[in-house]
Amino acid sequence: MVSRADVNHNFTDAELEELAAFGTVESHKAGDLIVEEGAMAPDCIITLSGHTDIFASTDEGRKRVGWMEHGQFAGDLSVLTGQRHLSRVEMGADGEIIRIAHTDFQRLIAGNSHYSDIFVRVLSARREFSKHRGFAVTIVIGAAMDRSVYALRDLLMKHGVAHRWFDPADGPVAAHLLAERGLSEDQLPVAILGAADVLIQPTPEQLAAGLGLD
Structure with missing residues (x-):
């Protein structure tokens, strides 16, 4: 069984600086839409400050199922595969994110085994976790x-x-x-x-x- 500990990772400040080179740093207000549920080839979103809220569709309707703080990244396996994103990502509090476009994320994964191992492990765990919790787009x-x-x-x-x-x-x-x-x-x-x-x-x-x- 996949646990909550398996579905997250905290990047160090040094790693965040490296990752920022593959994307762009954006400032957002609370409530801003970052990634729409069902988006194709979604971007990889890493929180720098504030926090990002994760919403998923369940049998009881859309619910907030988690949030990402400093050094944590949002997304599911679709960030790797380019398929439809399982969740909606919104800015939960004013802050900054790193947005890595899907094509640039593919380049990052292909060229860096350290980050590839982290993203593949965590995103795969999230896919299994979502199945057990009944989340589905x-x-x-x-x-x-x-x-x-x-x-x-x-x-x-x-x-x-x-x-x-x-x-x-x-x-x-x-x-x-x-x-x-x-x-x-x-x-x-x-x-x-x-x-x-x-x-x-x-x-x-x-x-x-x-x-x-x-």
């Missing part, structure tokens, strides 16, 4: 006996993509999610990707493309 809505629903979920499971599935016959959650987005059961199955993107009756290939899967 991808939602599939459709009937259990629908073969296309099975195909979509099979794709997600094979690629290790955290997701939630709701059958309209099992309760009111599916109907609520559909109503929020102006959808009807005639359009099922649907896949909801992040904060806004919705795929109506997608094929597995279309879902893979929407998630940035190879």
Whole structure:
């Protein structure tokens, strides 16, 4: 079982200075959006001062699931893979961050085994932690006996993509999610990707493309 201690790391001031060379230092006010939930190829965000809040979608709605202080970095495995980001990152208090763009982060990982080991270990642990806690940016809505629903979920499971599935016959959650987005059961199955993107009756290939899967 992955513990909370496995999902974080504190960089030293010397390491932060090295990491800043790969990105840019930004000043933000409390409440500023840093990374949107569902963003493709998300940036790596490292907190220098203040703190950054992490919000994730759960069965009870969006919740704050953590925060990052000086020397700690936000993000999940999508920072490495370029897939959709599982959480929303906001500035929780006025302060500064290092933002390393996805392409520059790839360059950092490829050329420095010290940082590569740290990021891969922590980000992989976070992916496992999110699965056990029920955090997921991808939602599939459709009937259990629908073969296309099975195909979509099979794709997600094979690629290790955290997701939630709701059958309209099992309760009111599916109907609520559909109503929020102006959808009807005639359009099922649907896949909801992040904060806004919705795929109506997608094929597995279309879902893979929407998630940035190879």
